[in-house]
Amino acid sequence: MIIVGVDGSRTGLDAVGWAATEAALRRAPLTVAHAVPKWVCEETHGRYAEVGRWMREGAKTVLLSARDRALRERPELTVETTLLPGDPRTALVKASEEAELLVVGSRGIGGVRGLLVGSVAYGVAAHARTDVVLVRDRPSPPQGEVVVGVDGSPGGRQALDFAFAESELRGALLRAVHAWAWPHPSGFEPADPDSERDALRELNEFLAGHRDRHPGVDVVTEIVHGHPVEVLREAAKGADLLVVGSHGHSQLAGMLMGSISQAMLHHAPCPLVVVRRGVPGQD
Structure with missing residues (x-):
């Protein structure tokens, strides 16, 4: 299994495109993962219930958009989506225990202007339990x-x-x-x-x-x-x-x-x- 982390950014979708091609080459299933705060994944009541519902709907949109991108790239793929609770770095590192490859974009929505690599990309590259791919500047067409x-x-x-x-x-x-x-x-x-x-x-x-x-x-x-x-x-x-x-x-x-x-x-x-x-x- 290959896991790709997404956050709704363009670089995240680029990572999905790369991961879909790689999964097809390996004949492996692809899992698209998106992390949200742990409390968002739980049923809540009271003043934050509506905020949690709104965030879950947003996460669902991010995952479905990424899944669509993967299938446009490689229609034959088996693609699953998963919502991970917690900090994106910690959640993706834990998820990587079951994967043969973890793929992320170079920077996401939270990227700070002037930084060349985001904190999530750096965090998973340093701690992941499997090989990590940082996707940026894919050559088109492939150069072989x-x-x-x-x-x-x-x-x-x-x-x-x-x-x-x-x-x-x-x-x-x-x-x-x-x-x-x-x-x-x-x-x-x-x-x-x-x-x-x-x-x-x-x-x-x-x-x-x-x-x-x-x-x-x-x-x-x-x-x-x-x-x-x-x-x-x-x-x-x-x-x-x-x-x-x-x-x-x-x-x-x-x-x-x-x-x-x-x-x-x-x-x-x-x-x-x-x-x-x-x-x-x-x-």
Whole structure:
């Protein structure tokens, strides 16, 4: 099952469109979810009864509009709707326990001007019990390319697992990108050619097992000089999907997301997958 969170915003409906296509590719059912305060879901009496009724009717409208969008995108889909009680972040994280993928828009109705990613999107990306897709700037038509950031870490391996499977599902080219640079007091200094060749060899060795399991996937490997955030943002321009692990080499104990995955929430130029499954100590 794939779950997509909606709030009545345009970005929420864009997320529904993406989720419907993904569900059709996976032959999985789609659940459209909308969260409201817990008391709204309960039968109330007195001064707030009418407010609760009005909010339930509004929630029903949001869910039906999203369901219609999903079926317009993929008429063959099985689409269910559900009203979640509580804070959207907490409710969607709990719902994600039963899902293979959780999809949200980059910003919703409550988005603050100037912020590139909303609090709900950030919250579920940091805490979800499954992989999370943040939908923004879907290429039209699809370009047939998936980009994955590779750093040799356990989180990077999980991202590769997802990226290879997704590329196979879509019949898309997979571009595996590794940012290569030496830290330097004045910034990032490119490595010497011999070291770069060694890094490319190690990258291909790192991919070998995945290639064996997905022989039909065409893979391009790239070693690119620069900071990982800038390298991945440039590599993903025009791509159908960018895949990153939730933690990389630089993870710190107690952090819920690595610095690169956090940055890509704000800077990814296409739909972004943050691979969460298998992350130790998920909240």
